[in-house]
Amino acid sequence: MREFGRGRPVGRAAPWDFFENAGGLRRSVKRRAKKSLCLATVAEALTAAVSVIQRGDSALRLNVHFHVLALDGVYVREEPDAPLVFHPLAARPPRK
Numbered sequence: 001m002r003e004f005g006r007g008r009p010v011g012r013a014a015p016w017d018f019f020e021n022a023g024g025l026r027r028s029v030k031r032r033a034k035k036s037l038c039l040a041t042v043a044e045a046l047t048a049a050v051s052v053i054q055r056g057d058s059a060l061r062l063n064v065h066f067h068v069l070a071l072d073g074v075y076v077r078e079e080p081d082a083p084l085v086f087h088p089l090a091a092r093p094p095r096k
């Protein structure tokens with residue numbers, strides 16, 4: 001089973017571990033965008049994600065889990081007054 005958060009298996013991760021790891025995901029995407037798009041700083045790359053905590057299922061049983069929607073790229077403003085432009089990023093290489 002893959003590890004998640006503080007060394008606990010995925011099925012036993014604490015809810016706060018997700019939010020700690022989400023910050024790491026955002027930093028990773030921004031660093032990859034800076035490198036691949038030749039940005040001056042990571043602050044130029046804008047990311048977004050939405051997370052919803054679902055507490056129960058259709059039978060009203062307790063079943064706490066997350067639904068997450070995250071961008072697979074970044075928005076960058078090319079000029080100060082220009083609109084934001086979406087740049088998709090290549091998939092992250094698998095961990096060894």
